[in-house]
Amino acid sequence: MELRIVAGPASAAGPESFADHAARLGGIPRGSRAADVIPTLEASGLLGRGGAGFPVGRKWRSVASRDGGAPVVLVNAAEGEPLSAKDRSLLELRPHLVLDGALVAADAICANRIVLYVGSAHRDARASATRALRERPDLRVAVEIVDAPPAYVAGEESAAVHFLNAADARPTTTPPRPYERGVGGRPTLVQNAESLAHAALIARNGAGWYRELGRAGTPGTALVTISGADGRGVREIELGTPLGELAIDSGAGRGPADRQAVLLGGYFGGWQSIERSWDLPLDPVALGEAGTSFGAGVIAFLGNDQCGVRATASIMGWMAGQSAAQCGPCVFGLRAIADATSRLANGSAERDDLARITRWSQQLAGRGACRHPDGAVGQLWSSIRVFAGEWELHQVRGRCSREILADWAADRRVA
Amino acid sequence: MSTQIFWFATRGSGIVALILFSVVACLGLLAVARAQSPRWPRFLTVELHRNLALLSVAFLALHVVTAVIDPFTSLGPAAAIVPLASSYRPLAVALGVISMDLALAMVVTSLLRERIGHRVWRAVHWAAYAAWPLAVAHTITAGSDALTPWLLAIDAACVLAVGACLLWRLTTGETNRSRLAAVTAGTADPIAVEPAWRPD
Amino acid sequence: MPATRAASTVALAIDRIACDGFGMCAELLPELIELDDWGYPIVGDDGVPDELVDHARRAVAVCPVLALRLVARAAPPAVSERRS
Numbered sequence: 001m002e003l004r005i006v007a008g009p010a011s012a013a014g015p016e017s018f019a020d021h022a023a024r025l026g027g028i029p030r031g032s033r034a035a036d037v038i039p040t041l042e043a044s045g046l047l048g049r050g051g052a053g054f055p056v057g058r059k060w061r062s063v064a065s066r067d068g069g070a071p072v073v074l075v076n077a078a079e080g081e082p083l084s085a086k087d088r089s090l091l092e093l094r095p096h097l098v099l100d101g102a103l104v105a106a107d108a109i110c111a112n113r114i115v116l117y118v119g120s121a122h123r124d125a126r127a128s129a130t131r132a133l134r135e136r137p138d139l140r141v142a143v144e145i146v147d148a149p150p151a152y153v154a155g156e157e158s159a160a161v162h163f164l165n166a167a168d169a170r171p172t173t174t175p176p177r178p179y180e181r182g183v184g185g186r187p188t189l190v191q192n193a194e195s196l197a198h199a200a201l202i203a204r205n206g207a208g209w210y211r212e213l214g215r216a217g218t219p220g221t222a223l224v225t226i227s228g229a230d231g232r233g234v235r236e237i238e239l240g241t242p243l244g245e246l247a248i249d250s251g252a253g254r255g256p257a258d259r260q261a262v263l264l265g266g267y268f269g270g271w272q273s274i275e276r277s278w279d280l281p282l283d284p285v286a287l288g289e290a291g292t293s294f295g296a297g298v299i300a301f302l303g304n305d306q307c308g309v310r311a312t313a314s315i316m317g318w319m320a321g322q323s324a325a326q327c328g329p330c331v332f333g334l335r336a337i338a339d340a341t342s343r344l345a346n347g348s349a350e351r352d353d354l355a356r357i358t359r360w361s362q363q364l365a366g367r368g369a370c371r372h373p374d375g376a377v378g379q380l381w382s383s384i385r386v387f388a389g390e391w392e393l394h395q396v397r398g399r400c401s402r403e404i405l406a407d408w409a410a411d412r413r414v415a
Numbered sequence: 416m417s418t419q420i421f422w423f424a425t426r427g428s429g430i431v432a433l434i435l436f437s438v439v440a441c442l443g444l445l446a447v448a449r450a451q452s453p454r455w456p457r458f459l460t461v462e463l464h465r466n467l468a469l470l471s472v473a474f475l476a477l478h479v480v481t482a483v484i485d486p487f488t489s490l491g492p493a494a495a496i497v498p499l500a501s502s503y504r505p506l507a508v509a510l511g512v513i514s515m516d517l518a519l520a521m522v523v524t525s526l527l528r529e530r531i532g533h534r535v536w537r538a539v540h541w542a543a544y545a546a547w548p549l550a551v552a553h554t555i556t557a558g559s560d561a562l563t564p565w566l567l568a569i570d571a572a573c574v575l576a577v578g579a580c581l582l583w584r585l586t587t588g589e590t591n592r593s594r595l596a597a598v599t600a601g602t603a604d605p606i607a608v609e610p611a612w613r614p615d
Numbered sequence: 616m617p618a619t620r621a622a623s624t625v626a627l628a629i630d631r632i633a634c635d636g637f638g639m640c641a642e643l644l645p646e647l648i649e650l651d652d653w654g655y656p657i658v659g660d661d662g663v664p665d666e667l668v669d670h671a672r673r674a675v676a677v678c679p680v681l682a683l684r685l686v687a688r689a690a691p692p693a694v695s696e697r698r699s
Contacts, residue, residue, distance in 0.1 A: 011612035082605035089612050173632055234612050267605070314605075321601020327631040331595045332653040338601075363651050369631040446679065449637065458639040458677050533633065533681045591636045591654070 001213065004221050005197050006236045011093055015128040018135040021096040028100045029203050030107060030138075037108045038064065041199060043207035045219045049086075050076055050155070050192030051268065051295045053284045056199060059189065063179045064109040066187035071111040074164070074183060075102050077118045077125060077193040078148035078155030081266045082318070083298040086223035087193045088122035089234045094197065095132035099143075101196025104203045106141050109189060113142050117160050120147040152267070152322035153372055157190045159324070170324040171370035194223050215240030218283035222294075226250045228259070228301030237282060243299075244278035252301045261302045261386050265295030267315050268375030270382035271308070274301075292382065307400045308387035312380060313338070313345035319376040329367040333360050334376055341380070344391065347398035354395040358384070421485035426558060428478040430569060433554050435471035436518070437573035439464055440547045444580040448587040465525070472522055475515060504557055511553035517546035547577065623662030626688040627671060634682035643674040662688045 042057030182188025230251030270292030320338035442464035494501035498509035636654035
């Protein structure tokens with residue numbers, strides 16, 4: 001596969017300088033050619049990479065058509081998802097590609113301000129972005145870097161805008177939405193850093209070029225973050241690549257039996273059994289039809305020696321603590337679910353714990369101001385489906401099938 | 416004598432207004448404290464609070480109007496609105512006027528609640544903690560027979576009732592909202608990932 | 616032929632941040648609102664049937680924090696209009 005986003009110097013060489021970047025890729029279209037960018041993006045079929053998968057061209061068009069002052073471009077590199085590293089790696093190693101995308105967007109929507117919203121924990125990315133701004137001779141708009149709080153919800157679109165307006169990184173429910181009135185009351189384009197990197201390449205090479213790669217009906221490439229495999233890390237894949245092929249390429253085994261399950265999408269995503277999803281194309285459409293989501297491109301493999309219930313309990317515990325603490329159902333519901341899954345995981349489950357978490361999670365969806373509880377609960381549901389037998393064992397016997405087998409083997413006695 | 420009728424009306428409506436005002440204050444405190452029992456649903460507290468508040472305003476209006484047109488008191492209309500404009504026991508009447516002004520602000524903002532939003536409404540409603548004590552103080556100081564035993568007994572009953580409800584409100588502990596942050600607080604670290612970049 | 620309910624034109628909407636779990640809405644409109652284990656309302660996706668609209672308005676009015684609202688709702692298509 002032709003490398004696109006990750007093309008360029010090896011990561012050991014550090015951030016790519018502006019000189020190298022310009023030598024490798026040339027300039028971005030400015031001025032009159034910028035007016036063609038939005039139709040080009042729409043024709044390319046580029047979808048947003050922050051998790052929601054909204055068509056990028058359509059988003060730019062809706063911001064550009066607003067009244068209410070000069071728009072603002074907010075580059076979202078908050079990346080609060082613990083299992084995702086693509087945005088911070090991209091910003092660290094290819095800062096100029098991200099900046100290109102931001103400048104192209106600013107030109108296209110006539111913005112006069114760009115904000116780089118970078119997760120405060122991602123220090124290398126922030127340092128690289130700071131340096132890159134200084135190197136850049138072609139900034140015609142004001143660009144600033146803002147530290148995003150490390151909380152999970154801080155990367156949500158309305159939370160980012162709320163933070164810039166009122167130093168409060170919690171999602172809001174009250175209209176208007178950011179694309180109508182966002183930062184400083186102006187129409188705001190909140191776009192993931194990776195989406196802007198793709199936009200920067202499409203602006204140079206055209207929609208047709210973007211569509212040359214991609215399988216199963218979804219064009220283009222995407223960055224994914226792989227964990228639980230020897231070749232872990234951030235990788236660019238062609239959309240539609242089957243999961244099994246990626247598993248082999250990234251050292252997660254040679255066949256479906258080498259891993260127990262995979263978490264797709266992140267803490268917000270869904271578990272899949274490797275057996276059943278070996279041929280599953282990794283693209284937003286196919287994953288949506290399979291009942292999960294591409295999300296931020298997280299692909300976390302679970303080894304055969306690990307416990308899915310424990311992993312899920314750990315995730316639920318963290319997600320409960322990451323609630324913005326604005327809505328009762330989310331706060332109390334996620335906490336109760338997290339406590340119950342934790343009891344199930346460490347073998348001290350109460351009699352009704354599994355039934356209770358089923359009931360609570362059924363009640364929780366859609367009852368928060370943002371999608372945080374939905375994501376957490378969706379992940380839990382998929383875990384209960386994929387690891388069904390394990391959950392039952394934890395509820396009834398208080399331990400994993402692995403532990404039971406290990407004990408039996410150690411015992412060497414047939415009951 | 417015919418002028419006595421105004422005096423009876425002013426006193427009577429004033430006492431009824433105080434009693435109603437006290438019940439309204441009790442219900443308000445109980446509503447915030449989320450008091451309920453199997454036979455007393457919570458919505459009843461709130462709806463009764465609102466309806467009785469309107470009723471107490473009616474009696475308050477009667478009290479003020481009869482006091483102003485009473486030829487004996489020589490209170491002009493100004494004295495009913497502006498504190499300390501009365502020549503008869505100016506301080507005592509002023510307490511009542513201020514209490515009434517605050518109460519009217521609360522009633523008007525409550526009627527316009529959906530238009531002004533919850534935050535503004537709530538800010539004005541804090542005035543209740545001043546309006547009710549001022550009404551009691553007015554009752555004790557303004558009436559010429561304010562210190563008769565039965566009137567003092569009514570005052571005491573009102574103060575005890577509101578005091579008891581205030582105690583209830585203060586001891587019900589945290590509301591849901593104040594617990595949200597505490598319940599959320601978690602210390603677990605997430606399963607994280609190292610940001611390697613392929614190919615490297 | 617089964618009796619058809621008139622498509623409702625209003626629906627209940629809850630401001631989840633303002634809602635503090637007083638629960639009086641559920642007392643006044645138990646047909647459409649139920650409370651979860653912590654006293655917070657659960658509302659279905661269907662609209663408010665015409666015969667319950669007055670009760671719904673009363674529930675909206677009783678909320679001490681104005682978290683419950685009635686909003687206009689696009690009526691779902693009638694059976695004969697649904698595309699196959």
